[in-house]
Amino acid sequence: MASVTTIVxxxxxxxxLPATEFCRLSQSLLHWSQMQGPxxxxxxxxxxxxxxxPHMSKDTLEYHxxxxxxxxxxxxxxQIEGTELDGMSLENIILAxxxxxxxxxxxxxxxxxxxxxxxxxxxxxxxxxxxxxxxxELINRDFGSFExxxxxxxxxxxTQFGSGWAWLVYNDKKLExxxxxxxxxxxxxxxxxxxxxxxxxxxxxLDFKNLRADYISTFLDKLVSWDAVxxxxxxAKVLE
Amino acid sequence: MALRALANGKxxxxxxxxxxxxxxxxxxxxLAYDYGALEPAISGEIMQLHHQKHHQTYITNYNKALEQxxxxxxxxxxxxxxxxxxxxxxxxxxxxxHSIFWKNLAPTREGGGEPPHxxxxxxxxxxxxxxxxxxxxxxxxxxxxxxxxxxxxAVDKELKxxxxxxxxxxxxxxxxxxxxxxxxxxxxxxxxxxLQYKNVRxxxxxxxxxVINWKYASEVxxxxxx
Numbered sequence: 227m228a229s230v231t232t233i234v235x236x237x238x239x240x241x242x243l244p245a246t247e248f249c250r251l252s253q254s255l256l257h258w259s260q261m262q263g264p265x266x267x268x269x270x271x272x273x274x275x276x277x278x279x280p281h282m283s284k285d286t287l288e289y290h291x292x293x294x295x296x297x298x299x300x301x302x303x304x305q306i307e308g309t310e311l312d313g314m315s316l317e318n319i320i321l322a323x324x325x326x327x328x329x330x331x332x333x334x335x336x337x338x339x340x341x342x343x344x345x346x347x348x349x350x351x352x353x354x355x356x357x358x359x360x361x362x363e364l365i366n367r368d369f370g371s372f373e374x375x376x377x378x379x380x381x382x383x384x385t386q387f388g389s390g391w392a393w394l395v396y397n398d399k400k401l402e403x404x405x406x407x408x409x410x411x412x413x414x415x416x417x418x419x420x421x422x423x424x425x426x427x428x429x430x431x432l433d434f435k436n437l438r439a440d441y442i443s444t445f446l447d448k449l450v451s452w453d454a455v456x457x458x459x460x461x462a463k464v465l466e
Numbered sequence: 467m468a469l470r471a472l473a474n475g476k477x478x479x480x481x482x483x484x485x486x487x488x489x490x491x492x493x494x495x496x497l498a499y500d501y502g503a504l505e506p507a508i509s510g511e512i513m514q515l516h517h518q519k520h521h522q523t524y525i526t527n528y529n530k531a532l533e534q535x536x537x538x539x540x541x542x543x544x545x546x547x548x549x550x551x552x553x554x555x556x557x558x559x560x561x562x563x564h565s566i567f568w569k570n571l572a573p574t575r576e577g578g579g580e581p582p583h584x585x586x587x588x589x590x591x592x593x594x595x596x597x598x599x600x601x602x603x604x605x606x607x608x609x610x611x612x613x614x615x616x617x618x619x620a621v622d623k624e625l626k627x628x629x630x631x632x633x634x635x636x637x638x639x640x641x642x643x644x645x646x647x648x649x650x651x652x653x654x655x656x657x658x659x660x661l662q663y664k665n666v667r668x669x670x671x672x673x674x675x676x677v678i679n680w681k682y683a684s685e686v687x688x689x690x691x692x
Contacts, residue, residue: 289664289665294665297665334612387556387636388614388615388636389612389614389656390613407613408612408613426656427614427657427660428656428660428665431656431661435515435519435661436519436523
């Protein structure tokens with residue numbers, strides 16, 4: 227267990243591993259570590275806290291990861307200690323506490339831990355651009371064009387009222403855009419998440435104030451890691 | 467013939483129609499104090515953004531939704547009318563809630579933070595034991611709101627009882643009970659405090675009581691419970 231954590235943290239601080247390799251490796255490590263039933267930990271983003279500047283400030287990362295995400299991790303650990311959820315993988319805690327929609331107390335923290343891990347890994351320094359390969363093919367097939375996907379994803383992120391998330395998912399062998407309130411994520415619907423954007427106000431308020439639309443377009447133009455989305459799609463296809 | 471000419475311009479037609487139906491649109495109410503007057507409890511920067519950007523956006527979108535609803539009703543387009551309900555609840559609720567919120571606040575030199583005397587003060591002591599206990603309860607419930615929402619002190623006008631309640635997003639208080647009348651509402655959306663208090667919502671809640679306008683709350687209470 228300890229050796230898994232060390233390998234992951236060595237990888238995250240390594241400058242030498244290409245993004246796609248890192249993503250593939252971390253996916254399979256995550257899968258492996260889940261099989262081992264690890265404790266819940268605050269994973270660092272796969273880049274330094276100032277690496278997304280000027281598009282997402284170091285300040286934002288310090289609060290968003292360092293306070294909000296850390297808070298969810300610490301509160302979850304406290305909540306599950308000594309209960310049957312203790313020792314379960316994070317994904318299993320989410321599914322168990324979702325309880326078919328009649329959520330149990332641990333759900334909010336567990337889902338938010340997972341959502342934020344997934345969010346950091348959905349971005350990279352020098353992100354943006356266009357997807358390629360099979361991902362682009364499926365985008366063209368299921369949305370008509372890349373521009374059409376961007377439009378639909380933007381609408382979902384803009385119109386998720388209050389707090390929540392917008393997602394690109396793989397479901398029934400098709401790509402879809404969905405949105406969810408508060409902590410809900412597509413795992414509970416049995417979908418395979420491929421990409422997410424956090425639209426809780428804390429995700430963008432320091433950098434963009436009320437201008438959520440500017441945050442969303444910056445995310446898509448400058449931050450999104452299509453490499454990560456491609457890796458996740460590859461993993462999801464194996465499972466469907 | 468002349469009517470058709472008017473109605474051909476879509477805007478003119480709609481205006482004519484709205485005149486007949488008397489569709490009222492809404493505009494941003496003024497605050498009774500300067501943006502900076504609630505410092506240090508709430509920063510001037512937050513007050514200005516909150517009023518000029520967030521509240522204004524709710525009003526703009528509410529007016530748009532009402533116009534679209536008006537059109538849909540006129541055309542007998544039931545499915546559009548129903549589809550618009552969430553936009554009306556979000557944005558209309560946002561306008562209703564924030565209009566109350568600005569009246570719930572006052573600079574300390576104008577009585578902000580001064581506890582209520584009279585019937586509301588007595589009712590709080592009767593029902594909660596003390597103002598401190600009421601504040602502790604509202605702070606706990608406000609801190610526990612998942613995501614975005616409000617925490618309210620209300621009076622049930624049927625039962626003549628004080629109630630502490632929370633609502634999600636911009637749901638108005640009446641969604642929790644048709645007889646609930648808001649006395650004090652505290653916005654716990656992150657935009658209400660983030661620039662100043664960051665993730666520490668409890669600090670915001672502790673401090674906002676210094677600028678709560680109990681005079682207004684007392685007036686509303688006295689009207690419902692004379």
